[in-house]
Amino acid sequence: MTIPPLAIGVCSWSLQVTSVQELRSFMDRLGIDVVQIACGDPHHASWAEGDAMPAAACAAGFQMSGAMLGFPGEDYTSPQTIEKTGGFGDPSTRPERIERFKWALARTEELGLKDVMLHAGFIPEVGSPTRKAFLDTLSQVADLAKRAGVTVAFETGQESAALLRRTLDDLKSPNLKVNFDPANMLLYDKDDPLQVLDLLAPDIASVHLKDAKRPSVKGTWGEEVPLGLGQTNTKAFVKALQRIGFTGPLCIEREVGSQADRYRDIEHGVRFLRECLAS
Numbered sequence: 001m002t003i004p005p006l007a008i009g010v011c012s013w014s015l016q017v018t019s020v021q022e023l024r025s026f027m028d029r030l031g032i033d034v035v036q037i038a039c040g041d042p043h044h045a046s047w048a049e050g051d052a053m054p055a056a057a058c059a060a061g062f063q064m065s066g067a068m069l070g071f072p073g074e075d076y077t078s079p080q081t082i083e084k085t086g087g088f089g090d091p092s093t094r095p096e097r098i099e100r101f102k103w104a105l106a107r108t109e110e111l112g113l114k115d116v117m118l119h120a121g122f123i124p125e126v127g128s129p130t131r132k133a134f135l136d137t138l139s140q141v142a143d144l145a146k147r148a149g150v151t152v153a154f155e156t157g158q159e160s161a162a163l164l165r166r167t168l169d170d171l172k173s174p175n176l177k178v179n180f181d182p183a184n185m186l187l188y189d190k191d192d193p194l195q196v197l198d199l200l201a202p203d204i205a206s207v208h209l210k211d212a213k214r215p216s217v218k219g220t221w222g223e224e225v226p227l228g229l230g231q232t233n234t235k236a237f238v239k240a241l242q243r244i245g246f247t248g249p250l251c252i253e254r255e256v257g258s259q260a261d262r263y264r265d266i267e268h269g270v271r272f273l274r275e276c277l278a279s
Contacts, residue, residue, distance in 0.1 A: 009034030087121025157184025
């Protein structure tokens with residue numbers, strides 16, 4: 001079954017679920033049928049079903065828009081800790097993370113999906129002595145995914161949109177795309193998402209919808225808030241997605257608060273997005 005254009009969905013890890021049955025129950029309560037699903041790793045979003053998770057998810061009756069991979073050891077305590085530990089940034093962890101990526105490709109295939117999302121890590125600036133080795137790693141990621149028939153979408157936010165654009169252009173890998181998260185750009189105190197959307201538009205494969213405010217102190221996190229209460233201008237962002245011809249699902253992400261708080265905020269987000277689309 002094809003996912004309808006701009007269908008409202010949710011990111012499974014935002015609901016802090018531990019089983020496919022629990023995920024299905026939350027989605028039924030939310031009145032939505034689309035989910036971007038976590039591959040399942042111990043620190044990010046483990047599944048009680050273990051290796052049987054893909055079969056359970058495929059039998060659950062919801063529609064999956066793609067898979068999400070997080071890496072063991074990623075530390076989001078501060079922007080500085082995630083810069084050191086995120087994605088493929090640390091050369092010493094690249095070999096084990098490539099192996100983890102191979103595992104994620106296999107799981108993505110088992111889920112019957114063709115898209116996997118991840119944070120590449122802090123991309124070195126053009127001219128940096130570390131850039132070539134980092135891009136070589138991303139080329140390896142692209143080659144592995146191509147052999148599996150999978151598209152990899154890098155999350156926005158940790159670098160400027162201009163640097164991500166330049167990196168994709170330098171790599172010239174048609175199966176490397178963008179998972180556009182407007183709130184991440186504010187949380188990391190980078191671009192105005194509405195101003196850079198067109199720059200990345202040709203390669204946007206998926207989006208996460210959450211809202212945020214920029215940090216008040218340089219070098220600290222911004223504040224994540226429920227949809228419509230931050231500085232991303234979600235209504236204008238949804239209209240801009242329509243303008244550029246994006247037809248994928250709008251997957252709500254919420255990464256702070258208790259499970260009950262997150263559910264309440266995601267429920268609000270579903271109502272808010274329905275209003276945005278109706279207008």
